Amino acid sequence: MVSLKKKKSKEAEIPTGSMADIAFLLLLFFLVATVIDVDTGIGLTLPEYIPIDEQEVVPLPKDRLAALLINENGDVLLNKKIIAIPQIKENLKERITSKINLPKNKKLVVSVKTDRKTNYNLYIQALDQVKGAFAEVREEYSMTTYGAEVDELDEEQTKDVRDKIPIIISIAEPEQIK
Amino acid sequence: MKFNKKRASTKQEIPTSSMPDIVFMLLLFFMVTTTLREVDVLVQFKLPEAEAIEKIENKRLISYIWVGQSEKIQLNDNIVELNEIQELMYKKRVALPNVIVSLRVDKNSNMGIVTDIQQSLRKADTRRINYSARLKQ
Numbered sequence: 001m002v003s004l005k006k007k008k009s010k011e012a013e014i015p016t017g018s019m020a021d022i023a024f025l026l027l028l029f030f031l032v033a034t035v036i037d038v039d040t041g042i043g044l045t046l047p048e049y050i051p052i053d054e055q056e057v058v059p060l061p062k063d064r065l066a067a068l069l070i071n072e073n074g075d076v077l078l079n080k081k082i083i084a085i086p087q088i089k090e091n092l093k094e095r096i097t098s099k100i101n102l103p104k105n106k107k108l109v110v111s112v113k114t115d116r117k118t119n120y121n122l123y124i125q126a127l128d129q130v131k132g133a134f135a136e137v138r139e140e141y142s143m144t145t146y147g148a149e150v151d152e153l154d155e156e157q158t159k160d161v162r163d164k165i166p167i168i169i170s171i172a173e174p175e176q177i178k
Numbered sequence: 179m180k181f182n183k184k185r186a187s188t189k190q191e192i193p194t195s196s197m198p199d200i201v202f203m204l205l206l207f208f209m210v211t212t213t214l215r216e217v218d219v220l221v222q223f224k225l226p227e228a229e230a231i232e233k234i235e236n237k238r239l240i241s242y243i244w245v246g247q248s249e250k251i252q253l254n255d256n257i258v259e260l261n262e263i264q265e266l267m268y269k270k271r272v273a274l275p276n277v278i279v280s281l282r283v284d285k286n287s288n289m290g291i292v293t294d295i296q297q298s299l300r301k302a303d304t305r306r307i308n309y310s311a312r313l314k315q
Contacts, residue, residue, distance in 0.1 A: 020194075020198045020201060023201040027204055027205045027208065030205060030209055030212055033212055034208050034211060038233050039233065039237065039280060039310065040234070040310070040312065040313060041228075041231055041234070041281075041308040042230070042231055042308065043232055043234075044307050044309065046296055046299060046300050046305040046307060047305070048300065048303075049303070114293070115289065116288060117288050117289070118289040119285075119286065119288065119289070120226065120285055120286070120287040120289055121226045121285035123289055123292070124226040124228055124285070127228075128229055129230075131230035132229055132230035134230075135230050
């Protein structure tokens, strides 16, 4: 008698033994291709563009203004006194600290002005100093009032720090080219 | 007398059956974080270094402008002229209202070109900028 038993068919299976290897290969590819570069830099908001003939000149009291001038030779003037770039921070910190408890419209305004031939790197160094001064004053204020670093403050406290020490940097209108 | 070493009855093998899962998890992580470089940078530049720098939180908002050593300006994929920036940036601003412009300027450039670009940006009303800089070591 012929056996009528069906032949037992082989179970269809995908070999999974090498799956790990394949996955590792893919993983390696993405590991190599990944660039986790975080964009870092000095943030700033430019002033609104107003045509020259519509501009109004708002006088600023002298004690509010810190005018920073950088000329093409790399000389730096802070309120008409020659100063080295690394000294900017200390100079400004004092003035910012003295204005913490003044109302909003009396805070320090730092104005940065350059020549057309000024080196860009110098400008960034100067701007860095200015930003650093503000950041350090914020840090000190936060340590003395809240006993914590700026990053650890809650929303309300952060707002208070920002209100007390606003970063006002003005990029001066470029001079007309003669 | 025979001394039979006592052997632990548990298997001394690391279970490998879940290895593919773990690897796939890692793989997924890297796939998600990878941003394949979208633009070719056509200008040569070296970024300045600074200390008081901040991270840009939202990468999707960034639009780059490169300024190279020979004062060439690149926006998106192309080298552009100074007078084209305003229009191009204005279009970007319409599409993405709070765009941040990251200025990747070579550190030996003059401020003249930076000022010119800034003026165009102000006219295009893209006023949030970021001077790209590396952390000073």
